[in-house]
Amino acid sequence: MLDRLSTTWLRPALSILGLAGLLALSACGGGSGAPNNPYVAPPTPAALTVQPSTLTAYSGVAVTVTITSGVAPFFAFSGNATVLPVAQNVAGNTIVLLPSKVTADTPVIITVQDSAGQTAQVTVNVVASSILNTLTFAPSGTDCETNLCSGQKGTATVVAKAPGGAPLVARPMRFDVVFGPVGIATSNPGTPLVQTLTVATDVTGTATAVIQALTNATTQPAQIRVTDVTSGQEQIANFTVQNNTTGTASPLTIVPAAVTIPGSTTSAACSSGFRIDYYIYGGNPPYTVASTAPGTVNLVNTTVAVSGGFFEVITNGTCIVNPLTFTIVDSAGKQTTATLINQAGTGTPPVPPVPTPIVLTPPSVTDSGCPGKTYTFILTGGTPPYNVTFATSPPLEPSAPPGTKLPAKTVTSNGGTFNVVFPSASMPVTPVVTNFVVTDSGSPQLTLNTGKITCN
Secondary structure, three states: OHHHHHHHHHHHHHHHHHHHHHHHHHHOOOOOOOOOOOOOOOOOOOOOEEEOOEEEEEOOOOEEEEEEEOOOOOEEEEOOOOOOOOOOEOOOOEEEEOOOOOOOOEEEEEEEEOOOOOEEEEEEEEEOOOEOOOOEEEEOOOOOOOOEEOOOEEEEEEEEEOOOOOEOOOOEEEEEEEEOOEEEEOOOOOOOEEOEEEEEOOOOOEEEEEEEEOOOOOOEEEEEEEEEOOOOOEEEEEEEEEOOOOOOOOOOEEEOOEEEEOOOOOOOOOOEEEEEEEEEEOOOOOEEEEEOOOOOEEEEOOEEOOOOOEEEEEEEOOOOOOOEEEEEEEOOOOEEEEEEEEOOOOOOOOOOOOOOOOEEEOOOEEEOOOOOOEEEEEEEOOOOOEEEEEOOOOOOOOOOOOOOOOOOEEEOOOOEEEEEEOOOOOOOOOOEEEEEEEEOOOOOOOEEEEEEEEEO
């Protein structure tokens, strides 16, 4: 009975105490998710990533590393600032690296950090440079001083060596025209100029390319680049193409530049048939040759295709223009001249001797019984050999056509003889006259036309 009475009064008291505790907790804001004070977790920063994570860099050749994600601004630190210096504060999201000169491959760690404290590493293998000297360019002439004249050629040269200094032989080097009115000369006649050409180094590690400016190009800058195909290392050279077609110091050279043909001491005439070869060097072939007085000489090969080629001048006995000038123009418009003086003779030509006249012995023959006979003649004087031709002859046979001629005869020596033979058959008609003419081999040529055989 007592237990029931004691628990009955405790129940209301416990209920009041529980309600009071609940009100106390509510007043203090206790319990998660209370609408009067919400909790929001901070965002997770983007992971720091860098590309590439490994790369090879050559001494003196700049490379770049790109930060693709992370919290800017970024910072960079080099594990070997002597070999691979780096700016600590990164501008934007690109890190430019310029390796110093090394004699052996050297790995360097670049550490990149973002503003959230995240880090990433890039392994850079710094390799010794193969191109130890800069790319050099030099024009072939001095017309435009250190510039390249329009239409002129120059040479681009680079040397490749191993880290120990030994030349890199047969190393492929690619030459490229970056910009400018130039081309790289080749040995292919179908494509004499190209914009890119790979040349192997020689035994000294040297590679050379011939650079040619376009004909009549305007004055403007030009740039060429050489790339070591094996390593990817590059060098550039800058120069200026200068328009120049009539420079005071033309690179064209003519050998000989001037020729004088002295006149004869035995004649008042000037030379004829005399040949001179003029050789052309330099400039920009092909060359065109012209005479200032056409017709006074014979010009041969007026278009010369290559440097070292020549044109010919043959005199024709005319010397009214002295000196005679030849103008040589190359394909770039540059020109030069060569001269020829063909002097007239100062002497009097000798009087040629009067030739001895031709003598025929006997001078003629008259006979009444010609059939079956042979008549012999002797030739002297003049200039042998002699040629004897017959106008008409006696009939060789009774049925021979009228006007039949004996074949011509040749007498080879002074005092030589020739025969005229009559057939044995009787002649149907008399008299018969056989006429013949003798000519010699002299200059002027002598003629004897009185030879005659009369048969009554």
